[in-house]
Amino acid sequence: MTEMSRIPFGQPVEPCASHDKWVLLDTLTRAASCFGLNHRxxxxxxxxxxxxxxxxxxxxxxxxxxxxxxxxxSQRLNGMPESTLRRHLATLVRHGIVSRQDSANRKRFARFGGLAFGFDLSPLSRLADALFQAAEAEQRTQQEIAALRARIAATRVRLIDDGALPVDHPLIEDSRRILRRKVDAPTLQVVLEVLETHVDKTRKIPAPAEKMSATDSEIERHIQTTDKAESVCKESAPQNPQPHQQDVPLDEVVSTCKEYQSFLPDVPSDWPNLIRAAQTLYPMMGIDRATFDEAKHRIGSQGTAVAVLCMLEKLPVIHKPGAYLRGLSKKAMQGRLNLRGMIRALESQRLSADNRV
Structure with a gap:
């Protein structure tokens, strides 16, 4: 029987289409969920x-x-019970991965002359195109799920850091449980939309501050009649970061902030180099991309770079760098951010440390 199993039964006279059996198996493994197959x-x-x-x-x-x-x-499968083996073989036949060629007594054997009874593996080769397409679709689905899970995790952390929702809030707890389970993309999308709704609400928190001044009718009339231009300037200030960029000289920033040299030995010679240095540093500090982009929008590219370098100087005492940078962005939106004051505070700390030495 051993010699007979090596005989090339039914080899074709003319060439036929074929595929690498191990490539097909690997592709089917990646698309197993599409065909209802498990690892056994x-x-x-x-x-x-x-x-x-x-x-x-x-x-x-x-x-x-x-x-x-x-x-x-069963021996080749490390002693798998025959009842389990028969169940998995039936699954392969039912899904069209292999087909049976049974003899009269349902025994599996081969005879000289090309006659063989057993399992025909050619259906797997005929399914090659469908396997490749299913594997690509499954890969795209998994990438989408991974992206949704990452966005949910980042949004959840942001809501907690901003204080919009407490840690024990049902929505925060439900999203934590969702991330620990294996769920599909539509479910994750629904959870993300609910979380982002709360994020949008937190972004609108500064708006009621203007309504507080409406309690005094005289102040409201004063703003509308005499200080309207000043009010417009204050609203547009966060969109134009130039004042922050011009207030702090580049050489003062570079001479005061030294910690970046542990990661980037080259001293920035101009603002574009300083901005690129900040873009390299912020992921190392645990700041997510959305927070950094929001800071650039509200503070400006140069101002954000100065803020990142100042934060790096006192990073050991900043427990949540992302929340800290969002706080600076809110101050910039309210016109209360003083980057030069941050630089001077760092200079004072450095001088005090030098005097103690």
């Missing part, structure tokens, strides 16, 4: 493939028949 069934299929001597698997029916007994298969 794939393990049985791998064992069946080992009984076919050639690596290239033909797609012509009857040219890739293997005929191991259940006992032989």
């Amino acid at each position: 069934t794939l393990t049985v299929l791998r064992a069946l493939l080992t009984f076919y001597p050639e690596r290239a698997l033909p797609d012509v029916p009857g040219l890739a028949v293997v005929f191991p007994s259940n006992r032989t298969l």
Whole structure:
């Protein structure tokens, strides 16, 4: 029987289409969920493939028949019970991955002359195109799920850091449980939309501050009649970061902030180099991309770079750098951010430390 299993039964006279059996198995493994297969069934299929001597698997029916007994298969599968083995074989047949070629007594064997009874593996080769398409679709789905999970985690942390929702809030707890489970993309999308709704609400928090002045009618009339231009300037100030950029000289920033040299030895010679240095540093400090982009919008690219370098100087005492930078952005939006004051405070601390030494 061992010698007979090596005989190339039914080899075609004319060439036929074929595919690498191990590539097909790897592709089917990545697309297993699309075909309703689990890892145990794939393990049985791998064992069946080992009984076919050639690596290239033909797609012509009857040219890739293997005929191991259940006992032989069970031994190759490290003693899998035959009842379990039969169940997985039936699953492969039911999904069209392999097909049966049974003899009259349902025994598996081969005879000289190309007659063989057992499991035909050629359906797997004929499914090659469908397998590749399903694997690509599954990869795109997994990438989408990974992106949604990352956005949910970042949004959840942001809501907690901003104090918009407490840690024990049902929405925060439900999102934590969702991230620990294996769920589909639509479910994750719904959770993300609910979380982002609360993020949008937190962004609108500064708006009621203007309504507080409406309690005094005289002050409201004064703003509307005499200080309207000044009010417009205050509203547009966060969108134009130039005042912050011009207030702090570059050489003063570079001479005061030294910690960045541990990561970037080259001293920035101009503002573009300083901005690039800040873009390199902020992920190392635990600041997410959305927070950094928001700071650039409200403070300006130069102002954000100065803020990042100042934060790096006292990073050991900043427990949540992302929340700290968002606080600076809010101050900039309210016109209360003083970057030069931050630089002077760092200079004073450095001088005090030098005097103590």
